[in-house]
Amino acid sequence: MRKKFRLAAIALVILFIALKMGIATLTSPSSTAILTFTPLEKVSELGQPLTINLSLSNVANLNAWQITVSFNPKVLNCTTAWIPENSIFTGYTIISPPPKIDNIKGQITMFAAMEESVGVSGSGTLCTIQFEAKTLGVSTLNFLNPMKFQLDGTYLQDPNYNLIPFETTIGVVQIKGSNFIENTFTITYGSETLQVKTLSNSTITNLTYNQTLKAITYDATGPDNTKGACIITIPKKIMNTTLIALSDNIPLKTFITELKTLPENGTHNFLYYSYTHTTHKIKIYQTIAGDITGDKKVDIKDVAIASRSFGTTPESPNYRQTADINDDGKVDIKDVSYISKNFGKYLQQ
Numbered sequence: 621m622r623k624k625f626r627l628a629a630i631a632l633v634i635l636f637i638a639l640k641m642g643i644a645t646l647t648s649p650s651s652t653a654i655l656t657f658t659p660l661e662k663v664s665e666l667g668q669p670l671t672i673n674l675s676l677s678n679v680a681n682l683n684a685w686q687i688t689v690s691f692n693p694k695v696l697n698c699t700t701a702w703i704p705e706n707s708i709f710t711g712y713t714i715i716s717p718p719p720k721i722d723n724i725k726g727q728i729t730m731f732a733a734m735e736e737s738v739g740v741s742g743s744g745t746l747c748t749i750q751f752e753a754k755t756l757g758v759s760t761l762n763f764l765n766p767m768k769f770q771l772d773g774t775y776l777q778d779p780n781y782n783l784i785p786f787e788t789t790i791g792v793v794q795i796k797g798s799n800f801i802e803n804t805f806t807i808t809y810g811s812e813t814l815q816v817k818t819l820s821n822s823t824i825t826n827l828t829y830n831q832t833l834k835a836i837t838y839d840a841t842g843p844d845n846t847k848g849a850c851i852i853t854i855p856k857k858i859m860n861t862t863l864i865a866l867s868d869n870i871p872l873k874t875f876i877t878e879l880k881t882l883p884e885n886g887t888h889n890f891l892y893y894s895y896t897h898t899t900h901k902i903k904i905y906q907t908i909a910g911d912i913t914g915d916k917k918v919d920i921k922d923v924a925i926a927s928r929s930f931g932t933t934p935e936s937p938n939y940r941q942t943a944d945i946n947d948d949g950k951v952d953i954k955d956v957s958y959i960s961k962n963f964g965k966y967l968q969q
Contacts (some may be wrong), residue, residue, distance in 0.1 A: 708744030910962030
């Protein structure tokens with residue numbers, strides 16, 4: 621075992637020296653390798669463990685790999701990761717130190733290399749990651765620092781320590797409750813027919829999309845004074861970047877791409893929000909970053925609301941989730957500063 625780790629350390633040192641000297645180069649396979657999550661979208665129930673495979677396709681002459689994956693630590697907790705028996709390196713002796721898991725940052729790094737100076741080609745599984753769900757919500761899964769040889773990088777290399785180019789995808793994990801039901805609604809966008817999906821313990825009816833206002837509305841109904849929650853999947857082409865959800869015209873939550881509080885992949889946005897049940901008219905539309913009132917502009921009203929909530933947490937009576945702009949569980953100087961930075965901006969229609 622010590623020999624294996626010495627070999628791994630030597631290999632890493634050699635590659636580091638090669639990169640510093642400009643020796644390591646990119647290989648040029650006939651088709652680009654793709655590093656992805658399997659499944660690419662996963663729905664799991666709260667309280668149940670979930671596993672995600674990291675898969676590689678169309679690779680040529682692979683000898684070693686490292687992946688660093690980020691996840692939302694408020695939603696998921698990473699418990700373990702391993703290389704399955706039927707991995708892409710099956711049949712070879714491999715070096716693979718224990719994974720480095722950080723559930724504060726929401727990050728896992730894993731490395732594997734073949735002891736032999738040979739490479740494999742084709743497609744297969746690299747490793748399997750297991751998570752447990754901490755709360756209802758959505759977490760994206762992202763490969764960090766692709767093509768970078770560093771401690772938290774994601775890279776592939778051949779037997780000569782050359783980096784192999786690849787493309788990556790974004791994974792999405794949705795955590796639902798046991799009584800959540802999925803509904804699919806068809807909307808019209810120009811000449812296209814698109815789908816909006818809801819996953820909720822509310823009864824969702826009358827979902828419509830107004831293309832002129834760029835707004836989705838629907839009715840959500842449930843037993844009075846119980847907690848309602850919804851995950852809604854929205855095509856990015858109909859609204860994107862900064863979104864706000866309101867219940868009976870009262871803001872519930874803002875979602876901002878810039879602050880990484882809007883879970884998204886290449887084609888869809890995934891919003892999670894909660895409310896107290898009765899019958900509500902839910903409305904979702906695009907706005908400007910820093911708007912927490914839903915009037916599509918950032919003015920003194922937004923600053924005043926954030927200031928009144930300053931220093932609060934979800935347990936505080938004056939806490940406003942919309943004022944918690946960066947969604948870190950508290951309203952502090954970061955939130956007020958962000959709103960102030962955008963003061964005077966408005967959404968141009």
